[in-house]
Amino acid sequence: MLMSSSLKSSTVRPSNERVFIDLTDDTDMEEKPLKEGEMTFVSTLTHRQPSSSIPNKRKSVEDSDASSINKFALHGGLSTDVKTRIKSQPPSTPSPTPSSKALGGAKLAVVISSPSANQREALRAPAAYPGGHEFMGLSEKFYPTKSVERRKAAKRVYPKAREVDRRVVPFTIWAESAPESSQSAESLLRDSLNKNLSRVAGPPITFDIDDERLALLSSTFGFINDYVLLQGVKRVDRDFNFGCNCVGPCGPTTCDCLFDEEDSDEKITTYHAVTTPERRVVLHPKFLLRRSKIVECCELCSCKGQCWNTVVQRGRRISFEIFDTGPRGFGIRSPDAIVAGQFIDRYLGEVITDEEADHREQANQEGQSYLFTLDWKEQDGVDIDSDEDSQEETEQLYVIDGQKFGSATRFINHSCNPNCKIVPVSTTEHADDKLYSLAFFALRDIPPGTELTFDYNPFWDGTTSVDPGAVKCLCGEANCRGQLWPNARKKGPGNNATPNKKSKFKK
Numbered sequence: 001m002l003m004s005s006s007l008k009s010s011t012v013r014p015s016n017e018r019v020f021i022d023l024t025d026d027t028d029m030e031e032k033p034l035k036e037g038e039m040t041f042v043s044t045l046t047h048r049q050p051s052s053s054i055p056n057k058r059k060s061v062e063d064s065d066a067s068s069i070n071k072f073a074l075h076g077g078l079s080t081d082v083k084t085r086i087k088s089q090p091p092s093t094p095s096p097t098p099s100s101k102a103l104g105g106a107k108l109a110v111v112i113s114s115p116s117a118n119q120r121e122a123l124r125a126p127a128a129y130p131g132g133h134e135f136m137g138l139s140e141k142f143y144p145t146k147s148v149e150r151r152k153a154a155k156r157v158y159p160k161a162r163e164v165d166r167r168v169v170p171f172t173i174w175a176e177s178a179p180e181s182s183q184s185a186e187s188l189l190r191d192s193l194n195k196n197l198s199r200v201a202g203p204p205i206t207f208d209i210d211d212e213r214l215a216l217l218s219s220t221f222g223f224i225n226d227y228v229l230l231q232g233v234k235r236v237d238r239d240f241n242f243g244c245n246c247v248g249p250c251g252p253t254t255c256d257c258l259f260d261e262e263d264s265d266e267k268i269t270t271y272h273a274v275t276t277p278e279r280r281v282v283l284h285p286k287f288l289l290r291r292s293k294i295v296e297c298c299e300l301c302s303c304k305g306q307c308w309n310t311v312v313q314r315g316r317r318i319s320f321e322i323f324d325t326g327p328r329g330f331g332i333r334s335p336d337a338i339v340a341g342q343f344i345d346r347y348l349g350e351v352i353t354d355e356e357a358d359h360r361e362q363a364n365q366e367g368q369s370y371l372f373t374l375d376w377k378e379q380d381g382v383d384i385d386s387d388e389d390s391q392e393e394t395e396q397l398y399v400i401d402g403q404k405f406g407s408a409t410r411f412i413n414h415s416c417n418p419n420c421k422i423v424p425v426s427t428t429e430h431a432d433d434k435l436y437s438l439a440f441f442a443l444r445d446i447p448p449g450t451e452l453t454f455d456y457n458p459f460w461d462g463t464t465s466v467d468p469g470a471v472k473c474l475c476g477e478a479n480c481r482g483q484l485w486p487n488a489r490k491k492g493p494g495n496n497a498t499p500n501k502k503s504k505f506k507k
């Protein structure tokens with residue numbers, strides 16, 4: 001940690017005294033600053049003694065770059081001013097954490113800014129984030145540091161004041177990477193990103209992006225292994241789930257998990273094996289032309305989820321490289337050869353309600369869009385007007401937001417001549433019509449190093465007039481439609497984004 005170079009303490013403190021180091025640089029504090037010398041053991045950091053359970057005495061930080069970096073480590077992200085500082089100056093050499101002896105027996109507590117709404121969510125669902133609390137840099141214990149929160153606390157509106165527990169949240173970025181003074185802020189952020197990636201399931205994900213942009217990406221995006229369900233999003237009760245009752249091995253045309261062909265009792269085969277050296281199981285060619293959902297076998301099935309009909313749930317098998325496409329932002333390609341029908345990866349992110357997605361979309365009118373509505377069921381031949389539950393269903397749609405957390409597929413750009421498509425897949429939760437996987441499959445053989453793309457508007461009605469308010473398409477294909485979505489509303493890659501939420505997915 002960074003404070004021992006300025007560690008001056010020699011005074012013996014009573015063992016029950018607690019010393020606070022304040023890594024926030026809130027400017028909304030009204031309290032009188034501590035007098036110089038009141039706390040002698042740290043000089044370059046803000047420090048204070050609590051006069052009650054809510055911290056209220058401090059002097060402002062003389063922020064060093066190292067404290068800024070620490071702030072990043074604690075928050076899992078950077079404020080704009082911190083980004084600027086990191087860009088302009090390298091961090092100073094961090095030093096070891098002061099021992100309790102050096103503190104004269106006093107207990108040490110570190111104060112960080114109150115977590116953001118997203119960080120609070122991560123605290124509630126740590127399992128979904130590789131590294132859990134540590135990745136987010138937070139423990140479940142924290143003090144409110146913003147004056148508005150402290151005022152609420154005074155009125156007992158805020159939950160009981162809490163403190164950061166350093167035993168739960170070590171300063172891992174320092175302890176594990178022990179950066180040299182020559183290590184740039186960018187490379188620290190790169191290390192942090194690599195650490196996040198080391199916890200992501202599957203083959204390697206690498207980058208061909210300059211250090212500065214990679215650092216920014218590292219500070220704004222985190223890779224996850226599964227959906228993160230946010231407020232208002234629930235899975236169906238496990239008791240409602242079910243599996244197949246196949247006698248003997250599940251058959252490619254007989255398994256109960258397969259849907260029937262329209263107007264026939266014949267089952268739709270989902271996957272089949274192809275003769276490659278690895279004998280890959282791929283999406284059946286007929287299925288590439290369908291809009292059907294796939295229901296994979298699961299542990300509740302007679303096969304216990306061990307048969308051929310379990311591809312998406314087994315996870316990604318190909319490596320990715322995220323690279324800079326220039327005008328279309330980051331894109332993604334694989335160093336591996338991909339065969340037609342091969343599973344690529346799932347689209348992941350925070351799962352939010354449709355209402356929350358509308359708020360986020362409003363707030364991000366100009367930015368890139370990572371929202372993806374899970375509206376397959378609504379489009380599954382249901383006559384919305386005559387369905388008595390339709391109102392309820394419409395209100396309860398869920399949306400995946402891959403902006404802050406997601407998988408590498410959140411970097412897949414649109415093309416009017418795409419080489420991938422998305423298929424809705426139920427893996428383990430057969431009864432859950434609202435929450436299922438969005439799985440990318442290759443539409444054709446894709447040579448190594450080719451950018452992966454899909455059609456953001458697969459149910460394009462053929463209109464040739466380009467909406468001037470729409471996001472311009474820069475795919476460069478001969479059949480380019482000129483726009484990503486049919487109108488200025490940008491709700492998501494893959495969603496056709498009309499306000500009445502008509503979807504591309506049809507069974």
Ligand SMILES: C[S@@+](CC[C@H](N)C(=O)[O-])C[C@H]1O[C@@H](n2cnc3c(N)ncnc32)[C@H](O)[C@@H]1O
Pocket residue numbers: 327328329330331367368369370410411412413414415471472473474475484493
């Ligand atoms: C899901 S993101 C794709 C990854 C994104 N390029 C990035 O840098 O993170 C969707 C956004 O990428 C951009 N994009 C994707 N395909 C594009 C295309 N064909 N032409 C122009 N922009 C595109 C748009 O800004 C869109 O909102």
